[in-house]
Amino acid sequence: MTLLLDIVTTAAILFIVSAGLLAIFGVLKIVNFAHGAWLTVGAYCAVVAGGLGLNPWLALPLAFAAGAVLGGVTERLIVRPLYARPLDAILATWGLGIVIGQLVTLWFGRDVQFTESLLPGTIHVLGTTYSLYRIFALGAAVVIGLGFAFLLEGTRLGLSARAIIMNEALARALGLDTARIRLVTFMIGTGLTALAGVLLTPLTSVDPTMGVAWLIGSFMLVMVAGSSFGALAVACLLFGGAQVLVSTFISPILGGITVAVLCALVLRISSKGFARV
Amino acid sequence: MKMPTLFATVASVMLAGSAYAAGDGPIRIGVPVGLSGANSVVAPSVVQSAELAVEEINAAGGVLGRPLELVIADDASGAAGAQKAFDSLVFQKEVDVLISMETSAARNAGLPIVSRGQVPYIYTSFYEGRSCNPFLYVNAWVPEQQVPPIVDYMKGQGASKYFLIGSDYAFGRGMLEFARSYVESTGGEVVGEEYLPMDGTDWTAIISKLKASGAEALITSTAGGAPNVTLTKQLRGAGVDLPYANLAVDEGTAKSMGADAAGILISASYVTGIDSAENAAFLKAMEAKFGADLRTPNDLSVPQYEAVYLYKAAVEKAGTTDAKPVLDALDEVSFTGPRGTIQMSKQHHAPLTMYLGQVQPDGSVTVVESFKDVDPGEQCPKL
Numbered sequence: 001m002t003l004l005l006d007i008v009t010t011a012a013i014l015f016i017v018s019a020g021l022l023a024i025f026g027v028l029k030i031v032n033f034a035h036g037a038w039l040t041v042g043a044y045c046a047v048v049a050g051g052l053g054l055n056p057w058l059a060l061p062l063a064f065a066a067g068a069v070l071g072g073v074t075e076r077l078i079v080r081p082l083y084a085r086p087l088d089a090i091l092a093t094w095g096l097g098i099v100i101g102q103l104v105t106l107w108f109g110r111d112v113q114f115t116e117s118l119l120p121g122t123i124h125v126l127g128t129t130y131s132l133y134r135i136f137a138l139g140a141a142v143v144i145g146l147g148f149a150f151l152l153e154g155t156r157l158g159l160s161a162r163a164i165i166m167n168e169a170l171a172r173a174l175g176l177d178t179a180r181i182r183l184v185t186f187m188i189g190t191g192l193t194a195l196a197g198v199l200l201t202p203l204t205s206v207d208p209t210m211g212v213a214w215l216i217g218s219f220m221l222v223m224v225a226g227s228s229f230g231a232l233a234v235a236c237l238l239f240g241g242a243q244v245l246v247s248t249f250i251s252p253i254l255g256g257i258t259v260a261v262l263c264a265l266v267l268r269i270s271s272k273g274f275a276r277v
Numbered sequence: 278m279k280m281p282t283l284f285a286t287v288a289s290v291m292l293a294g295s296a297y298a299a300g301d302g303p304i305r306i307g308v309p310v311g312l313s314g315a316n317s318v319v320a321p322s323v324v325q326s327a328e329l330a331v332e333e334i335n336a337a338g339g340v341l342g343r344p345l346e347l348v349i350a351d352d353a354s355g356a357a358g359a360q361k362a363f364d365s366l367v368f369q370k371e372v373d374v375l376i377s378m379e380t381s382a383a384r385n386a387g388l389p390i391v392s393r394g395q396v397p398y399i400y401t402s403f404y405e406g407r408s409c410n411p412f413l414y415v416n417a418w419v420p421e422q423q424v425p426p427i428v429d430y431m432k433g434q435g436a437s438k439y440f441l442i443g444s445d446y447a448f449g450r451g452m453l454e455f456a457r458s459y460v461e462s463t464g465g466e467v468v469g470e471e472y473l474p475m476d477g478t479d480w481t482a483i484i485s486k487l488k489a490s491g492a493e494a495l496i497t498s499t500a501g502g503a504p505n506v507t508l509t510k511q512l513r514g515a516g517v518d519l520p521y522a523n524l525a526v527d528e529g530t531a532k533s534m535g536a537d538a539a540g541i542l543i544s545a546s547y548v549t550g551i552d553s554a555e556n557a558a559f560l561k562a563m564e565a566k567f568g569a570d571l572r573t574p575n576d577l578s579v580p581q582y583e584a585v586y587l588y589k590a591a592v593e594k595a596g597t598t599d600a601k602p603v604l605d606a607l608d609e610v611s612f613t614g615p616r617g618t619i620q621m622s623k624q625h626h627a628p629l630t631m632y633l634g635q636v637q638p639d640g641s642v643t644v645v646e647s648f649k650d651v652d653p654g655e656q657c658p659k660l
Contacts, residue, residue, distance in 0.1 A: 122516030205506035247482030
């Protein structure tokens, strides 16, 4: 039973961490390699909120706002000229990630920072005691997933975004302000990533390089998922599940590379990954 | 034309070198330390305590009438950086001694350079043990000194089934290997032993195994800093409340973990709460010198402070800074500092008083029990 809970909650955490990257990649076709840095920025919002004596939950909206604003500035100054050059955009965002990491180090120091736990304690579920926070993370992943589904399927912005995904030239010809939609999408993506950073604080150490460990995993998952949130959920469940199974029954050291290896295999076999799901 | 010029240069360098050694210039102490990389969190505290020792000694007249001078080099916490740092300290800066806290990788990379340059080297970091070299002395603890107090204490609390969790690297595996053999030699049982890579962040499966194992006590030895904090957060999140000994946590990290660290047992040769006149004077001097910039003195920085004094004593006993007599004197001299009286008399290692501490909810560490002059065991029987 614990195994099942481990699988779904691991998948949920992977989903939360990758969602912001997918939002940007799906619509803008840009791989935001500063993703890890935005996770870090979000986590440090929790540190700042704690330092100001705020309720730790307030760090969530604070991080979303900070991530979105910084994302807006980044889109305008760095990413916008590079939409036609996705490889250069990878380099530029990778460099930006290093710069942000160094700025965080300059401001807060290299040390591990203290953050208050959002939801300490355990809960009885399905006949075992389990971490309350991981159950909460499962809920958070569902909310984020459904939120995106609604945003894409039920709003004007989503409709425009889908039009851009399908045929950008045509969408622009039809009078859609694609530049503005890109800006908003980028801001949502970075805001969401910073939010994910706060959600990670009860699970990991908060230090300037904390985001790096999550970057490759979420990058691989997004490559497999393409532009579909449904596909991302499936990928997280399958590969996160495989990671837990390998860690439990073979070796946690091999478990650590499971996601990357399986994603590479899937992309080798089918270059579109799960995008058709 | 070329040959004589080259020869002249070499000769003048040699002359300059020998003239310098005989003169009254400063005695140079090389400190290769991880200012960047994995050790960057702790390295500033190490540099601070070396600075205090040098300042105190110089204010009291130096050593053999010569002042001490620190030459600090970044070894980037790893082998490649250490080779550069050692090379430049030994052959370019021509230091008289190396005194440093470093990773095991950096130490191992530096030792061949130390042998070639024939410079005494005092290593001030606790480590996995059995690093032997005629030029190397160690004044910090090895597994034989750190682990027994913890296991003995847990056994006294009624634990017989142990679970071991570590980071997958030399120190993590070395510590837990010794812990396993010590647990088994005292009649206990190890019901699980698991590792995650140093940059691993997901301990989920290991924690589930721990909960299913029926263990009565937990001993962890992760890399310091981030992995340690991550593991502890996830353990607490999963509701693990077994007696929990952490071989890699220090007081500073414990503070940054907040309430999650409460109850953790640590075993160290130095905690700030040691009740002695020497420790009180040391802490006061550190406070006065560094004020708001003070990094909390710890089990890695205090041995650095004491090692400078041990070197001073050895040079004074030898009457020279020449390597051979100083090396001969190093295991005969002792210094009474914050950790008590230290003498590197056991195969280039030192018997140490070990303190078993427990982290309190406010992050401070209280001493539960102390174990006087714990022997380092057979580290280097051939030296």
